[in-house]
Structure formats: structure tokens, C-alpha cells
Amino acid sequence: MSHLYRRRSSSGAGKGTCLATRDGLAARRDEPSGEEQVCHGASIIGLQARRSSPETRRALEDIASRVSIIATVHSYLQLSRHDxxxxxxxxxxxxxxxxxxxxxxxxxxxxxxxxxxxxxxxxxxxxxxxxxxxxxxxxxxxxxxxxxxxxxxxxxxxxxxxxxxxxxxxxxxxxxxxxxxxxxxxxxxxxxxxxxxxxxxxxxxxxxxxxxxxxx
Missing domain, CATH: 3.30.565.10 (Histidine kinase-like ATPase, C-terminal domain)
Structure with a gap:
């Protein structure tokens, strides 16, 4: 993805943030370990995309965005007040x-x-x-x-x-x-x-x- 992809928990900032750019950089703060591992995977994919051809880069960025959706669900589950x-x-x-x-x-x-x-x-x-x-x-x-x-x-x-x-x-x-x-x-x-x-x-x-x- 060509822009910053940011996911933030619905409970507000500071309770689980994963930032991923197409350069594969991620910043995390107080994240659950499961989400952190998924975000790390998205970052690795992003780093590989940076070194790839344009066509491969687009495919890898699409994969990274799908991985980030999984991390979003992890985040909501960790913060869920609904059993x-x-x-x-x-x-x-x-x-x-x-x-x-x-x-x-x-x-x-x-x-x-x-x-x-x-x-x-x-x-x-x-x-x-x-x-x-x-x-x-x-x-x-x-x-x-x-x-x-x-x-x-x-x-x-x-x-x-x-x-x-x-x-x-x-x-x-x-x-x-x-x-x-x-x-x-x-x-x-x-x-x-x-x-x-x-x-x-x-x-x-x-x-x-x-x-x-x-x-x-």
C-alpha cells in the first residue's frame, strides 16, 4: 500500500498501535504478543516488497494489508469487553x-x-x-x-x-x-x-x- 497504514484500537491511542508503511517499518506500543507477532510479519513482508520489482511489490503490499487485518482482530479481541x-x-x-x-x-x-x-x-x-x-x-x-x-x-x-x-x-x-x-x-x-x-x-x-x- 502506498500510504501509511494505521490501525488503532477503538479504546483510543496507547492501548495497542501498529504502524506499517510500504517501507516495512513498524512502531508498537504496549501491544499484546499475538498482535506484535502478526505486525512483525507484515513488516518483514514490507521490507521484502521494498527490494522487489514494482509488480512483486504491489503483490506483497496487498499481502501485508491482509496480514494487518488479522492483527486488527487480535487487537479487538485483547481489548474486548464482550467475552x-x-x-x-x-x-x-x-x-x-x-x-x-x-x-x-x-x-x-x-x-x-x-x-x-x-x-x-x-x-x-x-x-x-x-x-x-x-x-x-x-x-x-x-x-x-x-x-x-x-x-x-x-x-x-x-x-x-x-x-x-x-x-x-x-x-x-x-x-x-x-x-x-x-x-x-x-x-x-x-x-x-x-x-x-x-x-x-x-x-x-x-x-x-x-x-x-x-x-x-
Whole structure:
């Protein structure tokens, strides 16, 4: 990732911070050992990316961002006041704020989010985080022509006995060619881990809408 990727616990600064740049540098303060080990792994990947060709660097940076999502879940679990459950009403917006800082930079792209109040086990939260990371990253990188303003929105809602995770943008729209991409295959895999499914479509007013439906 080309900008600073920062994750900070929802309880505030000073209770577990991991900073990772594409140069692979990390700063940690009072982190749980599990998260520290994961952050260290992301740093090693970042250092290797720095020494690699541009194409390899991009691939390694993408891997590092996925590793950082795992560290985020570790952080929330360590600070959880909910007996090992993760409050997605805090977790999803917090993750989106980190992605906005990491990806959008000076570009005129807004990233907003909303999540229903629900307690989920860490394995579900991890899959949700990985899906959000893939879809938001792809939207910011590819949905908008260079220099164009745009909007990306993440929404996690509940509809009867299922959750709906929706990531939408007002960019160039859905292309069937994207079905063969690594990002699409990963999202499909993460959705299956939730015993759910993912669909891609053009939005009613343009752009792309991806919906992941999975049982409560």
C-alpha cells in the first residue's frame, strides 16, 4: 500500500498501535504478543516488497494489508469487553477509518461506513474484515479515473436471519472481466467461510455494488 497504514484500537491511542508503511517499518506500543507477532510479519513482508520489482511489490503490499487485518482482530479481541466477541458496530467503522487513511490520501475520494449493532465471533469478524479490505482497496484503486472524485460506502445490516455486507461506489461500474481477478476470487472464498455468497452488479445510478449475504 502506498500510504501509511494505521490501525488503532477503538479504546483510543496507547492501548495497542501498529504502524506499517510500504517501507516495512513498524512502531508498537504496549501491544499484546499475538498482535506484535502478526505486525512483525507484515513488516518483514514490507521490507521484502521494498527490494522487489514494482509488480512483486504491489503483490506483497496487498499481502501485508491482509496480514494487518488479522492483527486488527487480535487487537479487538485483547481489548474486548464482550467475552471474546467482537462488536461489529465498532469494528467495521474503525477498519474503514484505517483504510481511508491508508488508501485515499489527498485524493477526493470519500469512504463512509455503517454497521448494525451485533456481536460476532472472531472468525466471522476476520472474514468480514478481509472482505471489506479487498473490496474497498479495489474500489479506491480501480473504480475511479485518475484525479476523479468519488464515493465508497460500506454497510453491514441485518435482514431477518441473515447479514448483508454491501460495498458500493459511484465509479466506472462493474466489469465481467473482474470475475477472473484475484480480488474477486478471494472475496468469494471469504464469503464461503461465512457460509454465504457474494454478488457483483452495477448500481442503479452507476458504479458498482457488491453484496455478501451470510447467515446470522
Amino acid at each position: 471474546g466477541q467482537i462488536d461489529v458496530a465498532e469494528y467495521v467503522p474503525g477498519l474503514c477509518n484505517s483504510l481511508k487513511e491508508a488508501l485515499c490520501g489527498p485524493r477526493a475520494i470519500s469512504l463512509t461506513s455503517r454497521a448494525v449493532a451485533a456481536m460476532l465471533p472472531p472468525e466471522k469478524a476476520l472474514s468480514i474484515g478481509l472482505i471489506v479490505n479487498e473490496l474497498v482497496t479495489n474500489a479506491v484503486k480501480y473504480a475511479f479515473e485518475e484525479g476523479r472524485a468519488g464515493k465508497v460506502h460500506v454497510d453491514l445490516s441485518r435482514e431477518n436471519s441473515r447479514f448483508l455486507l454491501t460495498v458500493s461506489d459511484d465509479g466506472r461500474g462493474y466489469s465481467p472481466a473482474a470475475e477472473a481477478s484475484l480480488g474477486t476470487r478471494l472475496v468469494t472464498t471469504f464469503a464461503s467461510q461465512l457460509v454465504g455468497s457474494a454478488t457483483w452488479a452495477n448500481g442503479p445510478n452507476g458504479g458498482c455494488v457488491i453484496t455478501v449475504a451470510f447467515p446470522v
